[in-house]
Amino acid sequence: MPRGSPSPVRPAAPGRAGGAGAGTPLAGPAPVGGSRRDRDGRRSERLAPYVLVAPAVLIIVVLRLWPLVLGVNFSFTGDGERNGAPVGLDNYTALLDDPLFRTALRNVGLLVLMLPIAVAIPGLLATFIYLRVPGHRLFRSVYFFPAVLSPVIVGAIFNLLMAYDGPLNAVLAHAGIGPVDWLGDPHVAVFAVVGVHVWATFGMALVVFLAGFATLDAALLDAARVDGASLPQTIRHVVVPGLTRTIQFVFITTMIGMLTSMFGLLYVMTGGGPEGSTYLPEYYIWVQQGQMNRPALASAASTALFVIMLVVGLLQISVLRRVGRDD
Amino acid sequence: MKQRALWSVILIAALAVAGCGSASAPDSESGGAGGKLVVWDWKSGEASAASYIEKAKADFAGKHRGVTVEFVAQPFEQYYTLLGAAIQAGKGPDVMLFNGGGQMRDRVDALLPLDEYVGEDKRRLAGWEAFTKDGKIYAAPVTLQGHPIYYNKSLYQKAGLDPERPATRWDEFVAHCAAITKATGAKCFAQGNKEGIGIQFFLSALGSGILSAQEYDDWIAGKRDWTSPGVKRVFSLWKEVNDQGLNNDGANSTAMFNDAFAVFQSGKASHVIGLMSDVGHWKDFAEFLDAANVGVMRSPVVTAGATPSLPYDGGIGYAVAKWTKDPKAAADLVRSLTSTDALKSFYADAGAIAADSTIDVTGAGPAVATIVSGIDGGKPALHVALSSKTVELMGRLSQQLLSGSVTVDEAMKQLAASDQAG
Numbered sequence: 001m002p003r004g005s006p007s008p009v010r011p012a013a014p015g016r017a018g019g020a021g022a023g024t025p026l027a028g029p030a031p032v033g034g035s036r037r038d039r040d041g042r043r044s045e046r047l048a049p050y051v052l053v054a055p056a057v058l059i060i061v062v063l064r065l066w067p068l069v070l071g072v073n074f075s076f077t078g079d080g081e082r083n084g085a086p087v088g089l090d091n092y093t094a095l096l097d098d099p100l101f102r103t104a105l106r107n108v109g110l111l112v113l114m115l116p117i118a119v120a121i122p123g124l125l126a127t128f129i130y131l132r133v134p135g136h137r138l139f140r141s142v143y144f145f146p147a148v149l150s151p152v153i154v155g156a157i158f159n160l161l162m163a164y165d166g167p168l169n170a171v172l173a174h175a176g177i178g179p180v181d182w183l184g185d186p187h188v189a190v191f192a193v194v195g196v197h198v199w200a201t202f203g204m205a206l207v208v209f210l211a212g213f214a215t216l217d218a219a220l221l222d223a224a225r226v227d228g229a230s231l232p233q234t235i236r237h238v239v240v241p242g243l244t245r246t247i248q249f250v251f252i253t254t255m256i257g258m259l260t261s262m263f264g265l266l267y268v269m270t271g272g273g274p275e276g277s278t279y280l281p282e283y284y285i286w287v288q289q290g291q292m293n294r295p296a297l298a299s300a301a302s303t304a305l306f307v308i309m310l311v312v313g314l315l316q317i318s319v320l321r322r323v324g325r326d327d
Numbered sequence: 328m329k330q331r332a333l334w335s336v337i338l339i340a341a342l343a344v345a346g347c348g349s350a351s352a353p354d355s356e357s358g359g360a361g362g363k364l365v366v367w368d369w370k371s372g373e374a375s376a377a378s379y380i381e382k383a384k385a386d387f388a389g390k391h392r393g394v395t396v397e398f399v400a401q402p403f404e405q406y407y408t409l410l411g412a413a414i415q416a417g418k419g420p421d422v423m424l425f426n427g428g429g430q431m432r433d434r435v436d437a438l439l440p441l442d443e444y445v446g447e448d449k450r451r452l453a454g455w456e457a458f459t460k461d462g463k464i465y466a467a468p469v470t471l472q473g474h475p476i477y478y479n480k481s482l483y484q485k486a487g488l489d490p491e492r493p494a495t496r497w498d499e500f501v502a503h504c505a506a507i508t509k510a511t512g513a514k515c516f517a518q519g520n521k522e523g524i525g526i527q528f529f530l531s532a533l534g535s536g537i538l539s540a541q542e543y544d545d546w547i548a549g550k551r552d553w554t555s556p557g558v559k560r561v562f563s564l565w566k567e568v569n570d571q572g573l574n575n576d577g578a579n580s581t582a583m584f585n586d587a588f589a590v591f592q593s594g595k596a597s598h599v600i601g602l603m604s605d606v607g608h609w610k611d612f613a614e615f616l617d618a619a620n621v622g623v624m625r626s627p628v629v630t631a632g633a634t635p636s637l638p639y640d641g642g643i644g645y646a647v648a649k650w651t652k653d654p655k656a657a658a659d660l661v662r663s664l665t666s667t668d669a670l671k672s673f674y675a676d677a678g679a680i681a682a683d684s685t686i687d688v689t690g691a692g693p694a695v696a697t698i699v700s701g702i703d704g705g706k707p708a709l710h711v712a713l714s715s716k717t718v719e720l721m722g723r724l725s726q727q728l729l730s731g732s733v734t735v736d737e738a739m740k741q742l743a744a745s746d747q748a749g
Contacts, residue, residue, distance in 0.1 A: 164576050164580055273723070
């Protein structure tokens with residue numbers, strides 16, 4: 001049997017190589033050719049899944065993982081005069097020595113501590129809407145409205161409202177309370193910015209809560225009402241237990257929102273100030289890279305932020321998994 | 328199947344390679360050849376610079392008939408990034424605009440020394456220091472940037488003070504401010520330190536009234552003594568001014584651009600440390616207060632023996648790239664761009680103090696005349712000599728000084744450490 005036989009075989013199975021044996025034997029003894037095609041077919045069947053996932057894997061590797069590796073690698077090189085030279089862990093020690101970066105990390109911790117408030121507000125308001133307080137239809141749209149505004153616009157509005165000689169302080173003065181330098185006092189500014197962020201984003205969480213309420217068993221509420229439960233009792237014993245999963249979901253999404261999308265507000269409202277008290281890691285990265293021309297230090301900070309997010313993400317996954325098991 | 332796999336691999340590889348492609352290359356070719364010069368800047372696209380460019384082009388056409396000039400206006404936010412890429416590639420514009428100081432000094436390796444071409448202009452133009460490195464000139468100044476103290480003459484009048492004779496000593500200045508506040512309710516300084524810029528302006532505007540001439544020159548030359556009483560006085564005065572209520576309320580939450588300027592323009596403060604060119608300057612203020620009411624004063628003498636001067640540097644200037652094919656023509660274009668005629672248009676339309684001291688500025692009001700008269704005896708601004716890292720730290724410390732969460736001594740210690748680290 002001549003070795004160069006495949007070419008006359010080809011036309012017999014143009015489409016699926018897997019259909020071995022189905023082709024009419026055009027050349028050579030049928031059994032030999034058949035087993036060969038069989039082998040080809042099995043191999044391509046083995047390869048097929050890899051080929052099919054290749055685009056996705058390549059995109060992730062080339063556009064995500066490879067840049068990530070480059071970034072981490074870059075964080076071990078120097079800036080300025082030591083541009084490109086390996087400096088070991090110098091950038092990371094510089095980060096830990098930098099009071100600004102420590103403030104940024106402390107502020108992350110502060111955000112985590114304020115998370116329950118950021119979740120309780122939309123939860124409570126959604127409860128009121130669900131329990132049909134008068135005007136609940138109006139409130140539903142009013143509460144959602146800020147969620148459609150961009151952080152830049154929200155920041156600009158609150159810059160005016162919270163200015164030292166702005167309307168908020170004017171109202172406080174009427175009430176006999178001294179002016180508060182909302183954005184100029186380092187102890188107040190971070191709370192002011194987080195407060196504005198919560199105001200601007202709680203509409204989304206509210207909608208999620210309302211969706212959660214839709215799954216709540218109305219019979220339970222009616223039963224509670226018949227039993228003469230007060231509003232706080234209804235919330236404590238009926239609403240909250242029924243919404244455990246929704247509450248957990250809102251916790252996670254709110255956390256992500258706080259850690260990743262406050263840049264616009266910070267940029268517009270405080271610029272990291274006063275006294276660097278409102279720095280968050282992403283703002284710090286931007287300043288080091290764009291303003292201070294220290295890209296390697298910025299990538300060290302990015303790596304640190306990545307690790308933080310990784311830990312937070314893993315915690316969230318484990319929480320979600322536990323919730324899934326409870327089901 | 329195999330063929331399909333092959334194709335998909337090729338397709339993916341092609342996509343990946345295309346995706347990896349960097350931003351598009353600078354859109355203009357290296358010029359000089361074929362009688363064409365390419366200029367990069369961020370000004371020529373503005374309407375207010377049109378007649379300036381027109382006049383410079385006409386002047387150049389008179390000298391080099393066959394050479395065409397193309398202006399490419401880049402967005403300022405990306406200007407130095409784009410320029411950095413062009414410099415790395417070793418090709419790009421023949422002539423380019425720079426901010427004076429660090430931005431240009433960092434890139435002199437790519438620039439042509441202009442000393443042999445601009446000799447005639449040296450006396451006519453001011454601000455060369457900002458475009459000089461190691462004794463060589465790399466760009467010719469177009470505008471000057473500095474920090475005059477502006478004051479509102481009508482507030483002086485309302486308080487019964489002579490607006491033509493502003494205070495020359497600090498105690499006198501504080502007394503004037505008190506009189507104005509009493510008569511009109513206006514604060515002494517419009518101060519914006521939200522971005523930490525207020526301290527930069529304060530340091531440069533009042534520095535010559537606090538430091539001795541020797542100390543001042545040493546500071547500029549890089550020999551900064553952060554423990555000296557003069558330097559310490561700058562920062563204790565900064566705190567004192569705020570503690571005594573001379574600043575508008577909430578200085579730490581007021582943005583210099585442009586809330587602080589708005590405070591001055593609306594007559595709520597009698598003084599502001601502004602700029603000479605671009606924004607926050609005589610032309611902006613004159614729109615609200617009327618040119619005749621905008622005054623400019625030297626720093627009051629805070630420490631006996633100091634001689635106040637106008638702090639200014641070269642603002643922007645044109646440089647020639649090393650790779651240009653016809654250096655003579657490119658240098659001549661720079662000279663055309665800094666010709667008296669062209670700069671006159673720039674000063675009048677764009678609201679900038681031009682580098683040319685022979686331009687007649689009497690028509691623009693007393694403020695400009697006072698500024699221009701100070702150019703001869705002026706000195707480089709103090710904060711411009713600091714590294715961007717130290718300036719950033721100074722901004723933060725200045726906010727802490729105002730809020731009282733750091734002492735002057737502690738601030739000086741941190742600044743000294745940052746300044747010495749480079």
